[in-house]
Amino acid sequence: MYDYNRIKNHVNGVESCSYELFGAHIENGGVNFSVYAPNAHNVMLTSSFNGWNDVQMERDHFGVWSVFIENIGEGTLYKYKIFTQDGRFIEKSDPFSYYNEVRPKMASIVYDLDKYYWRDEEWLKKREKNYNKPLNVYEVHLGSWKVKDEKTGDEKFYHYEELVNELIPYVKEMGYTHIEFMPLTEHPFDGSWGYQVTGYYAPTSRYGEPRYLMDLIDSCHLNGIGVILDFVPVHFARDEAGLAYFDSTCLYESEIPQMRESEWGSIRFDYSKTHVHSFIRSALNFWINKYHFDGIRFDAVAYLLFPDGNPNSPEYDCGIWFLKNTLFTLNAYHPDVMFIAEDATCHMKNTAPVVYGGFGFDYMWNFGWSSESLRYISTPYGMRTQNHNMLTYPMYYFNQGLFMLALSHDDVSNSKSSIMTKIYGRSQEEKFSNYRAYYVYQMTHPGKKMNFMGNELAEYMEWKDDQPLGWNLLTYPNHDSFHEFVKELNRIYKEEPALYAQEFNLAAFSWIDLQNAVNNIYAYRRDDFNGNVLYIVLNFSPYEKDYWLGVGYDGYFRELINSDRDIYGGSNVRSYNLKSHDGYLNMKLPPLSGIILKPCDENSVDKPEPDKKEDSPEEEKKETEEHKPE
Numbered sequence: 145m146y147d148y149n150r151i152k153n154h155v156n157g158v159e160s161c162s163y164e165l166f167g168a169h170i171e172n173g174g175v176n177f178s179v180y181a182p183n184a185h186n187v188m189l190t191s192s193f194n195g196w197n198d199v200q201m202e203r204d205h206f207g208v209w210s211v212f213i214e215n216i217g218e219g220t221l222y223k224y225k226i227f228t229q230d231g232r233f234i235e236k237s238d239p240f241s242y243y244n245e246v247r248p249k250m251a252s253i254v255y256d257l258d259k260y261y262w263r264d265e266e267w268l269k270k271r272e273k274n275y276n277k278p279l280n281v282y283e284v285h286l287g288s289w290k291v292k293d294e295k296t297g298d299e300k301f302y303h304y305e306e307l308v309n310e311l312i313p314y315v316k317e318m319g320y321t322h323i324e325f326m327p328l329t330e331h332p333f334d335g336s337w338g339y340q341v342t343g344y345y346a347p348t349s350r351y352g353e354p355r356y357l358m359d360l361i362d363s364c365h366l367n368g369i370g371v372i373l374d375f376v377p378v379h380f381a382r383d384e385a386g387l388a389y390f391d392s393t394c395l396y397e398s399e400i401p402q403m404r405e406s407e408w409g410s411i412r413f414d415y416s417k418t419h420v421h422s423f424i425r426s427a428l429n430f431w432i433n434k435y436h437f438d439g440i441r442f443d444a445v446a447y448l449l450f451p452d453g454n455p456n457s458p459e460y461d462c463g464i465w466f467l468k469n470t471l472f473t474l475n476a477y478h479p480d481v482m483f484i485a486e487d488a489t490c491h492m493k494n495t496a497p498v499v500y501g502g503f504g505f506d507y508m509w510n511f512g513w514s515s516e517s518l519r520y521i522s523t524p525y526g527m528r529t530q531n532h533n534m535l536t537y538p539m540y541y542f543n544q545g546l547f548m549l550a551l552s553h554d555d556v557s558n559s560k561s562s563i564m565t566k567i568y569g570r571s572q573e574e575k576f577s578n579y580r581a582y583y584v585y586q587m588t589h590p591g592k593k594m595n596f597m598g599n600e601l602a603e604y605m606e607w608k609d610d611q612p613l614g615w616n617l618l619t620y621p622n623h624d625s626f627h628e629f630v631k632e633l634n635r636i637y638k639e640e641p642a643l644y645a646q647e648f649n650l651a652a653f654s655w656i657d658l659q660n661a662v663n664n665i666y667a668y669r670r671d672d673f674n675g676n677v678l679y680i681v682l683n684f685s686p687y688e689k690d691y692w693l694g695v696g697y698d699g700y701f702r703e704l705i706n707s708d709r710d711i712y713g714g715s716n717v718r719s720y721n722l723k724s725h726d727g728y729l730n731m732k733l734p735p736l737s738g739i740i741l742k743p744c745d746e747n748s749v750d751k752p753e754p755d756k757k758e759d760s761p762e763e764e765k766k767e768t769e770e771h772k773p774e
Contacts, residue, residue, distance in 0.1 A: 150164075150165055152206065155180075155422075156422075159426060160425050161429060161430075161433075163426055166238075167241060168238060173214055174217075175213050175216050175217065175254050179210075179238065180206075180208050180209075180239075181224070181226055182207020183207070184227060186227035187225065189213075191216075191223070209224075221245065222252055223235045223236060223237065223251050224237075226391055226392060232392075234392065236385055237251070239387060241253070242345055243255035243346050244346050246298065247330075260355045260358045260362075262436065264362050264436060267366070267368075268436065273480065274482065274592070277321075277645075279507075279592040279593065280593045282318070283323075283596045283597060286301070286302070286307070286351055287609060288607070288608070288612055289597050303351050304356035304359065305352060305359060307351075307360055311323070312364060312369065318600065321638065322370035322372055323370075323371050323372065324373075324439075325374060326338050327341065327443075328348055329347065330349065332381060334350075334609060334610065339410075339443065340376075340379070340409075341380050342383055342385060343386075344380075344424070361437065370439065372440065372441055373437045374441045375441065378413065379406040379408060379411060379413065379444070382410055382411050387411075395417075396417070396423070398412065398414040412447070416462045425466075425469075425474070429477065440481070445467070445487055471505065472504055484548065485503070487508070493545075495507060495508055495546040506546060507547065507548045507592055508545055509548050510591060514552075514555060516534040517534065517586075518563070520534035521568065521582045522567060524568055528685070535682075536666070538589065539655070539668075542590040543590070543648050547590075547591040548591060549586055552596050553607060556599070556603070557606060557607050560606065561606050562598070563603075564579060570686075572622060576713055579626065580714070581682055581707050583633055583738070585666075585682055587633050587637050588668075588678070588738075590647040590652070600630040600631075601623060626712065626713065628712065636705055640742075649673075652671050652673065656669055656679070656695075657681075663685055664683065665689065677743060680738070680739070681693060682738050683737050683738075684736065688732065688733065691730070691732070692728045692730055693729040693730075695727060697724065698726070700744050700745060700746050701722040701729060701741045702748055702750050703719070705740050707738045708736075715734060717733075719750070720750050721749055723749070
């Protein structure tokens with residue numbers, strides 16, 4: 145039904161459900177088609193229902209073209225034929241289409257999203273932003289997570305319904321709390337990874353029908369797994385069937401070439417145009433309302449703040465207004481949904497509410513943490529002393545925003561190599577030891593967690609979108625042991641409140657050993673103020689150390705995890721019968737290791753197995769002398 149006031153709201157940039165006004169809607173025994181093309185000379189509908197013959201559409205004074213076709217329904221293919229002022233015409237997909245043909249075809253398909261019956265009411269009742277809950281995200285590219293053996297082309301892809309039995313059990317077994325899907329909005333070029341969009345309201349048909357995506361998300365919820373969508377608000381594909389020059393003019397993009405072209409070869413949205421605000425805000429609202437996504441990650445936020453993404457440039461007022469207005473609105477509609485910024489450069493109030501001068505994001509990727517920590521872990525041992533602050537500096541500002549520690553696809557693609565390849569080591573065993581210690585650092589550093597698929601396999605190959613992950617690596621002991629280590633670390637993170645509750649409270653983190661650069665040792669304490677305390681010790685040197693940890697009181701302790709355990713591929717240097725005296729705990733610190741300690745009672749301390757004996761003090765002293773640092 146035509147709604148004059150809401151059409152006006154869309155044009156003026158204040159509508160948040162534009163998908164209810166435009167597109168193809170099944171109603172009254174037929175389908176109503178509506179498209180916004182104010183600068184077109186004429187618009188006709190061309191469709192499969194009548195052999196692709198043109199049907200005239202009628203224009204209102206806002207520039208909305210509409211037509212109602214009786215006796216057709218779901219599955220009907222259609223396009224819009226846009227006639228220009230000089231007599232030419234171009235064929236366009238529907239910007240508000242719910243479903244499109246599999247690329248390279250470009251027709252839109254009439255589809256009824258309301259036919260799916262959701263089963264996740266209990267999940268939605270309990271859903272929240274997870275400020276004081278564990279948030280450990282597994283980032284997935286569906287086209288390359290796994291592929292079907294001996295299949296080629298599109299046949300190799302797992303479809304949404306098949307991933308219910310493939311992806312969900314794996315994520316659940318590994319202990320991740322959420323899946324983040326790289327963009328699922330329709331896109332023509334596989335190599336864009338979904339970041340050059342043609343259908344902002346249509347899940348890509350590469351992997352099947354929309355209702356099967358709904359079932360995948362629904363099944364995630366039934367298994368206690370949240371789902372986040374990677375969304376692209378900055379730029380779109382330049383393909384002729386998409387938004388580019390939609391009504392023969394720059395309807396969605398800028399008329400100024402410098403503002404129109406993006407560095408990715410795509411076209412940037414022009415946020416000085418109010419209907420663009422309605423279009424994107426409504427798309428974000430659509431994925432939450434119709435697909436029950438638990439979070440939205442905003443790609444390339446810096447380009448909404450500055451015209452060229454450079455913080456030294458003047459601010460992009462139109463983009464900033466869009467962000468604040470949209471996040472204020474969506475947080476009001478969906479107070480339990482997370483909104484995550486990929487990056488937001490130097491703005492320190494990105495995660496502050498809009499009413500307090502912030503942008504309204506719930507979390508922000510911490511690019512400083514990932515770049516500095518990856519530089520450190522790739523540094524040879526002799527240089528780590530002078531780079532000690534690469535791991536300590538992020539601790540100084542962890543409470544100045546709500547950060548997510550992301551090791552994402554950006555870190556393992558575009559000739560950056562995999563994390564395993566980045567890591568320094570004089571042998572394969574040392575590289576694995578460094579990697580395990582680094583993961584302890586990530587999981588115990590304040591901030592929510594995210595890892596790209598394949599990191600848990602210790603992939604040597606850089607990620608390629610046209611190749612599956614190296615699942616065969618799990619047949620090798622080192623990789624299989626590392627995989628089990630990640631699983632155990634994920635479990636500990638979920639079960640220990642000291643690692644996630646109150647984590648953005650400055651008082652919940654305290655350094656124990658901050659300046660021990662000469663030994664490449666870091667030690668700190670995590671606390672949830674509810675009786676749960678953990679102590680973390682990291683040794684990024686290749687030498688075993690006799691170490692005194694200052695805990696401040698006398699008591700017993702046990703290892704929650706020791707990355708040097710032989711079950712994870714380590715040398716199994718361990719400390720038994722741990723008890724502090726005069727506020728200090730003496731322990732063996734394995735080379736290239738991360739250890740998490742938890743206070744316990746006397747009966748719960750780690751004791752040597754019956755066939756092993758503890759080293760005598762003389763043996764310990766001798767061993768320590770033999771492994772003095774350089």
